[in-house]
Amino acid sequence: QVQLQESGPGLVKPSETLSLTCTVSGGSISSHYWSWIRQPPGKGLEWIGWIYYTGTTAYNPSFQSRVTISVDTSNNRFSLMVTSVTAADTAVYYCARYGPDGYKHLDYWGQGTLVTVSS
Amino acid sequence: QSALTQPRSVSGSPGQSVTISCTGTSSDVGHNNYVSWYQQHPGKAPKLMVYDVSKRPSGVPDRFSGSKSGNTASLTISGLQAEDGADYYCYSPATIYTAYVFGTGTEVTVL
Numbered sequence: 123q124v125q126l127q128e129s130g131p132g133l134v135k136p137s138e139t140l141s142l143t144c145t146v147s148g149g150s151i152s153s154h155y156w157s158w159i160r161q162p163p164g165k166g167l168e169w170i171g172w173i174y175y176t177g178t179t180a181y182n183p184s185f186q187s188r189v190t191i192s193v194d195t196s197n198n199r200f201s202l203m204v205t206s207v208t209a210a211d212t213a214v215y216y217c218a219r220y221g222p223d224g225y226k227h228l229d230y231w232g233q234g235t236l237v238t239v240s241s
Numbered sequence: 242q243s244a245l246t247q248p249r250s251v252s253g254s255p256g257q258s259v260t261i262s263c264t265g266t267s268s269d270v271g272h273n274n275y276v277s278w279y280q281q282h283p284g285k286a287p288k289l290m291v292y293d294v295s296k297r298p299s300g301v302p303d304r305f306s307g308s309k310s311g312n313t314a315s316l317t318i319s320g321l322q323a324e325d326g327a328d329y330y331c332y333s334p335a336t337i338y339t340a341y342v343f344g345t346g347t348e349v350t351v352l
Contacts, residue, residue: 141247159343166244166330166343166344166345167281167330167332167346168341168343168347169280169341169342172341175303180340182340183339183340184285186249198348214286216286221292225334225341226275226277226292226293226334227275227277227289227292227293227332228279228287228332229289229292230275231286231287231288232284232286233286240262
């Protein structure tokens, strides 16, 4: 059974960089596409981007180059960086796996981690 | 990329059916057959309920069904049960498959 676990600071100061890692267990990261999604408190889901184990990425244009997703195949994990954060970046951040047929639907999700942007 | 439009809430009594719509454009929902639906209970991660418009993952009850017509996809829950009360989100790739968009979300209330 594939499991995903997000980790990283729960509090980030405005204008600084948010960094999260998603560790994958029960399966290889080198066989699927992987994604980050976020959900501000009381609001809906927002797709951030995806990465393939080769390093190929795609991002939500609304983040205007503030986002970088990277992969570490040696440790079966992938990461998210969001620069110049503001209070609007406060959200629960989820990592997820795309299904076996490419980047169409998300079949496994982490439990999510709350990141608060505040001084 | 604008969010797909869903009704804010729908409700039904146990045993009834409810349908949630997900309206996009010819650049997303209308352009592909890969719309998926997710159920989210409060404080929990989303769970995949339907993918490729109408397919169900193993373990999802067959009372959940999906369909699509033009730029609008739909999720129908038949024989509504108390545990179906949750938020539901649709999700679709956009034209070039490197951008994705979620729906605005629908709260399903079981009366």
